Amino acid sequence: MCFHEAEREEEYLEVQPYPEGIYFDMLEDEYHNIPYFSRSTCEVMLFDTSGEEYWHKSKMNPNYKPFQTTAAMELGSAIHCAILEPERFALEFVQEPTIADMQGKIVLNKVDDFKHFLKKVGEPISGTKDKLIERCSPYLDPEKFVIWDHVMAAFWSDVMAENKTVLRKDAIEIIEGIIDSINKRPNMPKLLENIRSEITIIWKDERTGLMCKCRLDGARPEAIVEVKSFSIANRKGLKKAMYDAINYEHYNLQYFVYHQALQSIIKKIKAKKAKVYGEVDEEWLKQFLHNPNKQFFILFARTQAPYQTKAIEMKQNFTSGASPNVYFTEAQSLWEFGITAYQRCFEKFGVNEWLDDDDIDELEDENVPQIMYQSSGL
DSSP states (O other): OEEEOOOOOHHHHHHOSSOSEEESSOOHHHHHHOOSBOHHHHHHHHHOTTSHHHHHHOTTSTTOOOOOOOHHHHHHHHHHHHHHOHHHHHHHEEEOOOGGGSTTSEEEOSHHHHHHHHHHHTOOOOSOHHHHHHHHGGGOOTTTEEEHHHHHHHHHHHHHHHTOEEEOHHHHHHHHHHHHHHHHSSSHHHHTTTOEEEEEEEEEOTTTOOEEEEEEEEEETTEEEEEEEEOOOTTSOHHHHHHHHHHHTTHHHHHHHHHHHHHHHHHHHHTTSSEEEEEEOHHHHHHHHHOSOOEEEEEEEESSTTOOEEEEEEOSOSSTTSOOOHHHHHHHHHHHHHHHHHHHHHHHHTTSOOOOOOOOOOOOGGGOGGGGGGGGGO
């Protein structure tokens, strides 16, 4: 193993706290706190070019409120970890125990369970549940009996001490189903061999000069793997659901951002104008830096039985030297439009409130091209 450490000067840090480079082992919260342009920022600017939406979600906003995660997002994070970081998943995610897990033992759980036992051994049955448990304990053979309150107390103590995440039984079933689906397929496990997860790239956009960031889900020396979980009814074609997600969720934009980031940062690292930070295997890093033109796969995982999994590859072009694919050029246009809108707003507002002052528009025919069909149904 090797450790690359930046020679950071305090004066430089005041202006630019995260220099250009590849960062291994950066915590997720730290990444999200870096105030650089990203794919998610681009999405916000595409939605509202005035910048008002961005300001509402920005930590520069004095009224900023942290985003609340949903159950679906938490499940997605757990699936992501189970696929790309199985060892960490085993350590950090747990399922709440159930009485059914205590096979072969007598479980004392309800007040009546303890009273019934105390009657058998001739002890008083009055008092609170804690008193009843205390009175029963000397008589209980731990090989035969389990006090459920003690099991749960030990479980939650471990969860709190180790900062673990508790998953519901149905979430565990989904994750196990997805992992089983991956392992049964001929090529999917190979796609995940020799993979590193959560790699952060910081680079400067050449056209605008803005600092940018992205975070790779998983990377092999020659390929990037992005995990996407989804839920879909069987009334819609399974492959169509995946292709629709690529379209409507702008996953081609994510591919373009990764492509640009890798092209830029690997070139600068080789020229010694950027560095690698964090702990990483030397040979893995050497292979990773060898070629910036990496394969890009989206690994789709369905969260409903039978938990289908499929990888879809994106390419800049299908044949070497040919024109770029449309989904690549469209993503480039989206990125350039979004970062230009962001730059324009930042130059206009700085760190003050980003508020759209062009609040009255005139409707023109070109704004509503479909309106010509209004009378077609009369």
